[in-house]
Amino acid sequence: MRNDGAQDLSPEPEDENLWLEDIHGEKQLAWVKEQNAKTLDRFRDGLFDSLAGDLRTALDSDDRIPMVAKLGDHYFNFWRDKTNPKGVWRRTTWESYLTESPDWEILLDLDELGRVEETPWVWAGAMVRRSDRRRALVLLSPDGGDAHRVREFDLQSKTFVDGGFNIPSAKTRLAWLDDDTLLVATETDEDSLTTSSYPRQARVLKRGQDVSEAQIVAEVPRDHVAIFLGSDISPEAEHTDRAVIIDAIDFFNTSTSVLDIDEVRGMDGALSQEPSAWEKALTTVDVPSNVEVGVERDFVLFRPQSEWNSETVTVPAGGLAIADIAEVRAGTIAPRVIFAPDAHTALQSFTWTRGFLVLELLSDVQSELVVLDPNDDFSARPLSGVPANHMVGLGAVDRHDESTANDFWMISTGFLTPSTLSHGRLGEDGFDAEVIKSAPALFPAEGLSVEQHFATSADGTKVPYFQIGAEGLELDGANPTLLDGYGGFELSRTPAYSPVVGIGWLGRTTSAGRRGVYVLANIRGGGEYGPAWHTSAMRENRMRCYEDYAAVARDLIDRGVTSPTSLACAGGSNGGLLVGNMLTQYPQLFGAISCGVPLLDMRRYTKLSAGYSWKAEYGDPDVAEDWEFIRAFSPYHLLADDTDYPPVLFWTATSDDRVGPVQARKMAARMQSKGVADVWFYEDTQGGHAAASDNEQTAFTRALSYRFLWNTLTGE
Structure with missing residues (x-):
């Protein structure tokens, strides 16, 4: 640290692959095309096509439950299948929904829309206005990325509204305020975005108005993550209409303001055009920034990330407290605890x-x-x-x-x-x-069982994990085993039925009759035990989540479930960073690694796509003090010469505007330049951060991952 109080900036290590950061460059895409061809030439065969076909059939199954959202007298659903790969937005009645074959009214066919408009639109959601349930804001991504176009849609004529709300593709957040007014955060110019590439200004947009001319009612600093919006508007007479504006300082610190819509309405019901009226109606909830705030009816709820000592009560980390909204707006917050964790x-x-x-x-x-x-x-x-x-x-x-x-x-x-x-x-x-x-x-589960075990991490922490495998599993270390996990952003991984895992792994059998074993690790960094489970593995303590994951791998080996040559791991996004660290720090534990849409270059992650928004989780690599601990879990910089690395597949998507394809490209290129054998790379052109914009792409990319892992572990 410098004596003048400023932070020392860490120099960037030499990077021979900076040229691959030009995502859409001709030379770069030629490299991608060559890599894709090599990978598909190696792994795409009859078995791959059969697996991809089985996955596609399961994902397209007409017997899946069509989950619905009720609005008025209708139940809305978005549905993809073989006939409609991009999907249809549709609705039905309650009586019809209860039948085995509901009568669906098609509102919008994305496949047909894509053909007409020559754009492969990907569904990103819809927001139906509650006043009359006649109009909706439909969100459509042109490539499956986070950026989406917003268009107003008429649910009676089933057409886009001529002259209606139409906001160009951006990472837009918005909410209805009344039939002709929206609260919008979107891109209007360079100054309208944060460093993390998200909107930072909240505007009141009237029908027919250009969004760049809409009144700004709130904005956040450029170095914050984003501004987020929401509203609770209802025609009920006793209902108080409100909006919420959130200043996301970083991923875990926020400032929440409540906007009372009734206070900016005139006698005729029209919303005021006076900035001072909006400013007066906006109340910032005065609590520490690491206390999550929610508003429901006349209640304000508080969930602190660390212990919060308010003036009247102590709310434990991960607890839930509540207060009356009138008191909060008056500046008096006296919460009461209604849930305390243990x-x-x-x-x-x-x-x-x-x-x-x-x-x-x-x-x-x-x-x-x-x-x-x-x-x-x-x-x-x-x-x-x-x-x-x-x-x-x-x-x-x-x-x-x-x-x-x-x-x-x-x-x-x-x-x-x-x-x-x-x-x-x-x-x-x-x-x-x-x-x-x-x-x-959707896959044969007979003879399989679920068990929960606990591994002991390096610091003595007990780490739970689920093991799904054959009943009476032979514990001789010969079972092909896939270890899954995430360990970040307080995201919990919990039991769920997955036909992709079932068909791709649990349903597979070796020539010796061994079924695949699937393991889900609940490592620190996640939220399985609340905020403390997450915060204990942030920044300088990041290594704990990797130690936890390695401890689960060792426990599986020690128990005889598997062995290093029969153990694979897979993860995506932050989970890609997780398995990237298994590749570079624990290569002796694994026989194959599938690394999807990953973070890997932790020196430049804040400069790539939306990476700047994750500094609270990992630290700031531009600060020398932070880089000292970040470099310890930056796989791109941990690669060493003369090291035996297990076979690895990197898979990503050109259109991923959250993590981006750059990190996977650079990692594969560096490993290949070092002469590491069995380094494979595949980049889909669409699909966004999921690397799949429809069921066909999902089936293809997951089949590639499972085909690679199974072949590498078993030779079959």
Whole structure:
């Protein structure tokens, strides 16, 4: 550190592959094309095509549960299948939805739209206005990336509105304020974006107005991550219309402001054009920046990332507290704790119906549901019947409709259990639920079982993991095993039915009769045990998540489940960074590695795509003090000469505007230049951060990963 208080800047190491950072350059794409050809020539054969076909069939299955969102009298769904690879947006009635073959009204056919407009549009969502349910804002990505175009759509004529809202492709955030007004954060010029490439200005956009001329009602500094928006608008007379504006300082620190829409409405109901009126109606919630804030009806909810000592009570990290919104707006915050975690149990999410608050908890990565009653001093009662090694999620149907005010959807799923959808209703005396849809089994699960184990990490921490494999598994180290994980951004990995994993791995059998074993590790950096589980592996403590993952690998080997030559690992995005560190720091533990849409060059990650927004998670490599610990988990800089690395496949997408394809390109190029054998690379041109914009692409990229891993471990 310099004496003048400024931070020393770390010099950038020599990088012979900077030329590959030109994502769409002719020379660069020629390199990609050559790499793709080599990889497909090696792994695309009859078995690959068969696997990709099976995955595509499962993903396109007409027997999948069509999940719906209720708006008014209709239930909306977006659906992809073999006939409609890009998908259709559609709706039906409740009576029809309950039948085995609902009668769907097609609202928008993306395949047809793409043909007419000569653009391969990818669905990014829709926002139906609640006043009359007649108009919607449809979000469409031109290539599957995070940037999307916003167009107003008429649900009666099933056409885009001539002269309606139409915002060019950008990483736009928006919300309805009334029938003719939006709250919008989008790109208008260079000054409208943060360094992380996200919008930083909130504007009030009137119908027919150019977005660049819309009034700015809030903005955040350029070095913050983004500005986020939301609104809760309803025609109900007793409902208070509000909007929420969030200044995302970094990934884990925010400042939330509440905008009371009624205060900027005139006697005629029109929204004010006076900036001072909007400023007066905006209240910033005065809490520490690491306290997450939510607004629901007349309540403000608080979930701190670390212990919060308010003036009236101490709220534990990962706890949930609540206060009256009138008091908050008056500058008096006196929260009361309505949930406190313990060493084994963490709050994952919560859902409101009109009369109840439902908490979704994890207890040692086992699902629990608890219902709180605001009308009975937030008294709590558990929802029983959640089976072990399964996840149960609950969401409100439509609290704005009196007939469904306390109705809920319940999704139950497990590694070997296809999902079921139940519909129920909460009441003061309990609840009742009925299964209304069940997904079919899409891979053979007979003879398989699910177990939970705990490995001991380098510092003594117990790390849970799920193991799915044959009943009575022979523990001789010869089982082909795939280790999965993520370990970042407080994202929890939990049991779920995946036909891709089932068909691609669990359903495979070696010539010796061994079935694939799949393992999911719940390492630090995730949120399985709440914020502390995450923060304990951030920045200078990042190595803990890699030590946890290696500990699970060693435990599998020590228990005889597998051996290094029979153990593979796979991960994407932050999970790609995870397995990149397995490749460079623990190569002796693995026989194959699949590294998807990854972070790998941690010296330049803040300069690539949206990487600047992740500094809170990893640190700032431009600061010499941070680079000292970041370099210890930067796979691109950990590559060494004369080291035996396991075979590796890097896969990514040209259109990924979140992580970008650059890091995978450079890592593959550097390894190949060092003469490392079995380094493979594949880059899809579309698909965004998922490297897949439809089921066909998903099936193709996942088939490539599984074909590579299985062939490398088994030789088959």
